[in-house]
Amino acid sequence: MKSEFVVEPKSRGTMRRLAYLFREELGLQDAVYFPIVELLDSMRDAFPEFTYEIVTDEELPKNVHADTDITRHHVRIKESVYDGAVEGSGRDRMTIAHELGHYVTLRICGFTLARNFGEEDVPAYKSPEWQAKCFAGELMVAEHLTRDMSVEEIVESCGVSEEAAAYQYKKMHEEDN
Ligand SMILES: [Zn+2]
Structure with missing residues (x-):
């Protein structure tokens, strides 16, 4: 990955830019329907150390759909x-x-996982879960391709759930004001 990836996870805007750079790196900046399944295989071309595995449903806890060992x-x-x-x-x-x-x-951007000593509240943008969720939403629903779409159009064209489409739509358009 190029040095552009060295950014601090400060905001949705930063994550959106990161998702765009990631798409660009893969030559997928114009893919409205992001080929996420196919990407699992092509990730290995771009990131030789990356591996993935399909496991039986029994192998992971009931409420866990997938996990990542960084x-x-x-x-x-x-x-x-x-x-x-x-x-x-x-x-x-x-x-x-x-x-x-x-x-x-x-992994790629080298965002560090700081330990939370004491009982301070961790701001949302510093939480790895927030970052992963934000990145995923921005990756699957690319702002530059979907800005003029309705929620229904986003569901259809991007292959995301109604809930995810509505969420991304809201985030995109609340910034307009
Ligand atoms: Zn997660």
Whole structure:
């Protein structure tokens, strides 16, 4: 990855830019329907250390759909989630994007995970979960391609859930005022 990735995770705007640079690096900046399943395989071309594995549903806890081991560069995805994503399920596609969000923000960009001593509240933007969620949303619903779309159009064209489409729509347009 190029040095542009060395950014601080300060805001949604930063994550949006990061998602765009990531798309650009992959030559996918104009893909309205982001090929997240195919990307799992092409990730290995761009990031040789990256590996992923499809595991049986029993292998991960019930409420965990996928997980990322940053130190081993390894993502595990439940079989049902992978199959759902292949079939175009918006929720399952977003789960995979979320895990890649963890990988990209923590591994590629070198965002550090600071330990939270004491009982201070961690601002949302500093939380790895917020970062992964934000990156995934911005990756799957590219602002520069969907700004003029309705929520329904975003669901259809981007292959995301109604909930995710409405969320990205809101975030895109609340900044207009
Ligand atoms: Zn997560």
